[in-house]
Amino acid sequence: MKNKILLMIAITFSYSLYAQDKKFDISLKSPDASQISKSTDMPSSTYTGVISSNIPIYNIKIDNESFPITINYHASGVKVKEVASKVGLGWSLSIGNTSLSKQIFGEEDRGWVPNIPMDENYFTPNDLQSTSYALAASITGFNQDTGNQDLYATKRDTQPDIFSYSVNGVSGEFHYDHTGKIIQIPYQKVKIENVFKITDDKGVIYNFIGGNSVRNLGGSTPTPQDIQVTDYVIESIVYPSGKKIMFEYDPISYGYLSNYTKKYSYPIQDCQTTLGNSDASAQDEYDEYPTYSEVLKEFILRKITFPEGEININYSTREDIVDGKKISSIEIKDKNQRLIQNYQFNQSYFISTEQIDVLNYSNQTSSLMKKLKLNELVETIENKKYQFQYNEDMPLPNRFSNATDYLGYYNGQSSNTGIEYVEYNNQIYGLGDNKEPNINFAKQGSLNRIKYPTGGSMDIEYENDSFYFNDYEKKISKNKLIVSNTDPMQTISSQTTQTQINFKVKFLSTINPQDDGSGSLPVGPHFVGEILDANNTVVKTFLVVKDYDFLLPAQSYKVRVRKSGSVPSSEYASLELEWFDVQNPLKDYDKNVGGIRIKKIVKKDSDNTNALIQNYKYVLENNRTSGEYLGDKINYYYISTSPYGTFGNSCSRLVITNSGNANLTSINGKPVAYKRVITEVENTSGTENYKTIDYFTNYPSSNFTFAGQPFFLYANNQYARGILNKKEFYNSANNLVEKQEFDYEFDYKLNEQSADYLYSPELTIQPYVLNIIAVTLDTPTTFPYYKASFQYYRYSINSSWVKLKTQKNTRYLNNQSIATTSNYFYDTTYKHLNPTSLIINTPDSSQKTIYQYAHEKGNQKLINANIIGIPLETEVKKDNKTISKSETKYDDPANLFPTSVLSYDLQNPTVASTEVTYDRYDEKGNLLQYTTKDGIPVAIVWGYNKTQPIAKVEGITYDQLTSTVPVSGIVTASDNDAADPAQESLLLDALNSFRKQSALSGKLISTYTYDPLIGVTSITPPSGVRQTYTYDPANRLKETGVRGKNSAGSYINKKMSENKYNYKP
Structure with missing residues (x-):
């Protein structure tokens, strides 16, 4: 199938003066960063219904720390617009689980987010004499001399970008407050400094540098501010001993089509000037444009050097990104260049049969039809081979295909145009896309089998995500009826919930007059088209051949075409009617919205026997789905308000787009998550049969969404989701044998360090979006000449320290239960986030462990190096009696190494003896x-x-x-x-x-x-x-x-x- 996309950009005067509407046009991360970020945005867990399969490449070990190099598959499904990484679709190269990337909200932050007061009374942007007005003009780039937004002005973004990081098993996000201070989401045991240095609580330093420079072109006039940095790469890892892992990169440049936006725009407000002149833009408009991501520079990892050797990554040219690169092999060599391991990546492509030609981008046509596919990973020295198979019952769609569900996954609806129906003010707009999910299409391109070098295998089966829905569900259906003069009277039984029905009628006749604008009616024999009500009263008559568009009260009608006079039998007439039924019933059911989850995993030995089967059930005790929808309300439309003229007027338009708020990025995570998941494990040999049940926390975003907001929101409270609070273990007889319970506290104290913290304890910042909605021309003798009217929206970004307070383990045997409770206590002055004491209670005894770290021991040298997670002194008390006490000293000011270990006399805990002294280290630690x-x-x-x-x-x-x-x-x-x-x-x-x-x-x-x-x-x-x-x-x-x-x-x-x-x- 071949489609032509023509750029029909209808830009009117009122739009050209102001920055283009950016709703849902969110800046995307690079393909590789997007794939890696999935592990942070959608962690693999039964909570998300996602698994991650890791294939080991090499494990670097330094100072008892592991730094594994792996390739990882994230089984969260493939979105239609998704671009494959340099490994292959769904795969990523993991460098020790270390990553840093940035999701841009609004424009890229160039400086800190400007601060505006929380109190509405102190922010008055529409008061020309206030400092708030000057700040608003600066933020938006409003030029008071011309009345326009200066595209080249240095504007200040008001939405903080969100950074995602992962180091040494710790992951999270962070942003800047308006003073440039880094605020973590949630607060973790890492220290993050500009730009960018992350130090874990063992003192290991991760140094990052900017990894790319990208300019996204399309839909607006390019400006210097279009050049953005979204990815960061690890430059070095420095251990307290001084040992290092160094990373070397090669710069490359390429470009690819990352998105294709379609927009229908309908005026919904009478856009007229005060002089009564009709607004030329008050017409239905259609706008479409591709987004071309011009990667001016990207650093691709070429070499990793560590004390014992090096790892080299080699690349070759790929076909799904013009001038792009794919990983072709990875070599591990020792310090003397002896080849230890050599991994070859055998790749091909998922190829679509749907061809879409984008005007001015003919060189991209072929690449839009391909996605890089990893078939095999072969270690050539020993011929160790991993083989990968995927769901390929049918070809994947073109990357710009419109056949997508609500979340952007393939749904097979090839007749979709990209624009769905929207009801607004009793009117129906749009073209009627079918966005319903279909698992048979959504799972295409997803990994379904791994065959291991030993001959064993793992098969993966998927199903659609679902969530419990109890609300009004709007369905818009288009109806069509054709009635001719030879047909009997037809009945229209509308089930709409609207008060009126919008009919569009085409009257055709071989004998009636055509509409020539004169208003002439038929003379002599002719046909009469009629719509009648339930009482057979004619409510609409059609005599002239033309198209009609009108409203009638919502009720049942009858339609007929009858003869008036002696009409010859050779003549013909028909009425072609179209109308919409809008139904909005209260529904209560398990709903699919898009996306996939793991249904079953089957693992087999090399002879295909002794299979281990894992079935996943995402249900509550009543067998209803345990899924909850936590994302923004899915919509593909919004209200755009912009200035019209220079008399203080605004023009509002309903904009329907193909780029919704959930089908482009994973920054806000998976919108559906599960609070109760059963994992049933069965071995075909009968040796293993049991099940576990996981219970998770679920917190929705507290940000309100509504159609009038012209921006993409960050979904807060993500740190509070997916926390395991209970796990149950059942044996083959379905008897409960063990239960683990976890109690966490959300501690908001650290939010006070944000300069934007005011009154709400969970808030770190309340960002906003500021828009110009009207412009007024003052008299020529008044300065300034033009005045803007502003509208702004606020939303929230929350954070917390997620603090484990209690863990209770209960074992059940012979109708008896034995519980062990662990209570954690922390430093009340918030110097660090480590437990300072742990009390373990059993039915027979109580044991308390007291920990002292660098802060408690006053070791400033370790504090400065952020070695604050290692206990320097540990004391254990049982039934309030000390049974052991030891201390590790770090006394040498010249290094960060331990110098001695002390133990204390149990009879006299103040008397210490030296167990060992560490007398001398070399320059390598x-x-x-x-x-x-x-x-x-x-x-x-x-x-x-x-x-x-x-x-x-x-x-x-x-x-x-x-x-x-x-x-x-x-x-x-x-x-x-x-x-x-x-x-x-x-x-x-x-x-x-x-x-x-x-x-x-x-x-x-x-x-x-x-x-x-x-x-x-x-x-x-x-x-x-x-x-x-x-x-x-x-x-x-x-x-x-x-x-x-x-x-x-x-x-x-x-x-x-x-x-x-x-x-x-």
Whole structure:
């Protein structure tokens, strides 16, 4: 199928003077950032009905911290306008779950959001003499000399952009207040600084830089302010030890069509000047335009460097974005450029059969018909292959297809035009799109099977999201009736709830006169078209051939075409009637609105047996859906008010658009979520049969929405949603065996740090949108010449610290229950968000654990480094008696490393003894020497380019060791082994010689060898009996052994254990 889109842009004088209406034209993130943001906006959980499948690439380990590189699939469905990431549709490359992106609301913030008083009495933008007027003019760019908005003026946006971040398992959002202070949503254990540095509570620093520069073109005159930054990339990660992970990027540029807007505009207010001149814009208007996202610069990740090696990401050209790139392979190399793993991305495309040509963008036609698809991920060194299958019962639609449901998912309605019906003031507008969801179409393009390298598989089945609906539901249907002179009288039985019916009638006749404007009526034999009421009284007569448009009271009617006089049988006449029925009944049912959720997951072994089946049921106890609709009311229309003329008049228009408030972005999350979900687990072998029931919190947005608001709102209270407050476990007999209950408190105290905080505790800021709705021309002798009239809307952004207060675990056995309750207590001065004490109560005892952190111990050095989440002192009391107490010291002002560990005498808790001291570190943070409680020093030698310990000697200091024994030999041998694994035997010889040094006689010596990026290969303890470790091609531990002698007295390696890896459901 091939469609032509012509740009019929009807721009009138009144529109050209003012900034284009931006309702729903929200600035989109890049395809990759949009995919990554889904994990924050729609976290994988039974609460959202979404799962995330992660395929591991490599796990970087530094200082006991993991930084996993994976590709992730987010099973939330595919929207028609969605553009695939560089991995493939639905997939993203996850760099340690670390990301930062920005959703622009209104215009991009260039400076902080201007502050206007909360109290309406103190903000008077329509008072020409007030400071409020000058602020409003500055915000909107109103030029008092010309009466227009200056497109090139430096305007100040009034809607804060929302940043989404994720670091080290912590995710959330933040925005700026009007002074430039960063306000978190919700408040987390991270420190966020400009621009942008995020530090977790262990002191790990994540440094981000701007990752792109995009200009969206279409629908308005380009200005310098159209260039925006929506994505940020991680530049470096710095650990307290000084170790780093560095990221290198290549800049690329490309462009793609990101959206196509259609708008029908209908005047709903008498737009006339005070002089009575008719407004030329007071006509129905149609406007359509593509949005071309010109990516002036985007940084694509090329290389990750870490202490033990590097990861290289390679790209090739893709077909669904002109000049765009896709990931073709990922290589993991050690520090000596030895290839450890090599992942090849085998990709193709979802191809649509629907061709849409956009005028002036013929080079984009093919790309609009394609979406990048990941078929396989192959690790070539060991031929480890992941294979992916998708729902492809039918081709995906074109990215600009109109066949979408309310949320923008495919619904198969190929006759849609993009404009739905809207009732306003008893009139019907629009073209009548069918937006009803259809799971058979909505699931197309979604992942339905993963086949693992072991031969095992996972199948995914989807169903439509649903929510409980109890409200009036408006349905608009178009009716058509054709009655000819040969037909009997027909009856119209309208079921509309309107007070009037709008009839559009076409009267055709071969004998009646045509409408020529003279008003002449038929002469001689002719046909008469008639509409009669229930009493057979004629209420409308049709004698002249033309189109008619009129209103009649809502009731039943009869229609006929009769002869007047002796009309020859060869003559013909008909009435073609169209009218709308509007029904608005009170409905109570489980409603589908669009979107998909997980219905079933089936996991199988390599021989397709021993399947584990997981069924998901999103129901309440009464078997009704547990889904709730939490988003804005879905609508595809709004009221646009703009100035007309210069006499203080406004013109209001009803605008119906194809770009609704839910089908472009996931910034406001999934609109449907579930407060009770049952997971039934069944193993076909009968060994596992149980179910769990999850209960979640659900809080709707507190922002009111109405048709008159010409802007896209941020849905607040998202932090309060999806919190697990109860989980129940049932056995195969359906008996409750365990229940976990969680009680959280929403603490709003930290909102007071916002400069925009005033009276409402949950508010961090009340943004607003300011519009010019009228312009008045003063007399020429008055300055300024033009005065604007302003209208503004406020909405709220809330935040909180989500504080766990109580956790109760109850186990049930033989009609008995045993409950354990954990109560958490926090610092009342809000210095940090960690629990300062934990009280665990059981039926038999009570135990209290008291924690002290950097703030409580007054360690300013750690506070400055944000190492505020590590307990420095822990004391445990049972039945109010101290049973243990320990403290970790950080006393060295030169670094952030622990210096000693103390324990306290239980009989005299004020008396401490030293358990261990950490005496010396190298420049990379590696521990070189520690001293035990008994005063015995232990020296450690680091090799493999100072990444791994290769020798530990007890009973000697590090200085004594290095001054009496040549350690450089084993260090050099280990570096050589890192470069060439075949050199390990030489390292073992060097370590054996090291152990035999006379200066180390009587010392306890342990030595170690490794395969860098894989694992330890041997450990030789003081006994001298070497333990060996071998790995399979997937770098997993295969065997362990010990070095011993055979019957002939020769050394051999004896196998001690063997691991076999099979896919387990």
